[in-house]
Amino acid sequence: MSEFQMPLAGFGPDPAPLPKGHKAFDRLVKKIQEARESLEAWATVLAPYQKTFTNELLPLRATCRTLRIGFVRRLDEALDEEGLTQAERRGAQMLVVELTAALLEEGDDPDLRALYKRRARGDYEEHAAKARKAAAAAFEETYGIDPEAPIEEILRRAAWQRGGDVDGEHVSPAWNAPSETEHRRIRESIRALYRKLASALHPDREPDPDKRDHKTALMQRANHAYENDRLLPLLELRRELDPGQGAWAGEDQQAVKLYTKALRHELNALEGEVMVTEADFRMRFAIDPDVSLTPRNALKTLATEIKEMRAMADSLERELADIADRASLKRWLRALRDERLF
Secondary structure, three states: OOOOOOOOHHHOOOOOOOOHHHHHHHHHHHHHHHHHHHHHHHHHHHHHHHHHHHHHHHHHHHHHHHHHHHHHHHHHHHHOOOOOOHHHHHHHHHHHHHHHHHHHHHOOOHHHHHHHHHHHOOOHHHHHHHHHHHHHHHHHHHHOOOOOOOHHHHHHHHHHHHOEEEOOEEEOHHHHOOOHHHHHHHHHHHHHHHHHHHHHHOHHHOOOHHHHHHHHHHHHHHHHHHHOOOHHHHHHHHHHHOHHHOOOOOOOHHHHHHHHHHHHHHHHHHHHHHHHHHHHHHHHOOOOOOOOOOOOOHHHHHHHHHHHHHHHHHHHHHHHHHOOOHHHHHHHHHHHHHOOOO
16 A cells, blocks of 8 residues: 555554544544545435436336326226215215325326315315425424425534534534634644645646656645645645654644544534435435435335335235226225224
8 A cells, every 4th residue: 555545544543542632533534434435325326226216116106106096086986886885985985085185295187186176075275285284383393493494404403403422422513613713723724734735746846747647636635625624635635645754743732622623614514415415315206204214225225115116006906906896896895994994
């Protein structure tokens, strides 16, 4: 391994036990690494998830929706036929209203709206407004924020509630941001470190063409870190360039404390990116917020949903066959009534 391929975690082992401040720093380095890996994992899983979602899940959803609409229409037709008892007719009508409302929640359809209005004796929009109001109240009670608030505000609230554990304390990002004085000192430290690196990495000072290209790439990393006020990438670069100077390069306790504050700020920003990335993924594929989702389990969760959707399609086909004629429909309704489903 060359000096330009040093591992990140903890910047390598130290022979003597580290003071408390250094240990907190190392924990933050590890958490930042985990956040980076999470962002990379979300980026990696997006394309295969999108392909499987589009090629397999969406067609199955369309098939199930078509079967459900056919099921509702068969029940609707049965309500206009002779031979159902009053109890069976009430049960069938209740099912028509409920199933039609569920279909309309997933996507508008003028014919289904007309069917709902005829059987529910009321406009679907009135029902939907009540349902939205109830859902909003439940969301606000659970999460403590208006669901109509901007997504950024909802995410910030979630971040504040989540916080983090640093050096044994629960730290809320909302009040863990550096003060103006600390931010200025952090910025000065970043600038000083950047200047030292720029002096060592400046491509124009390197006569060897191969080394010049490598230094150009490293300089681009330094520029990106400096432009974004990121301390850790600069420390990583310094470690790569001169691994012999040790993990801390002689920083005193005060410097380590300041660097720790800077890394907490960087960690908050990275965790915010992870949170926004996950939220975007969920919204893009309409994934329920209560479903546990990580880059590692995303494809497995999708495969499970596809399996369940196939089973649902098979079940709907069987149930459609079960209600194809009046006698079968009556047996089916009687079974539902016996199970106290209406």
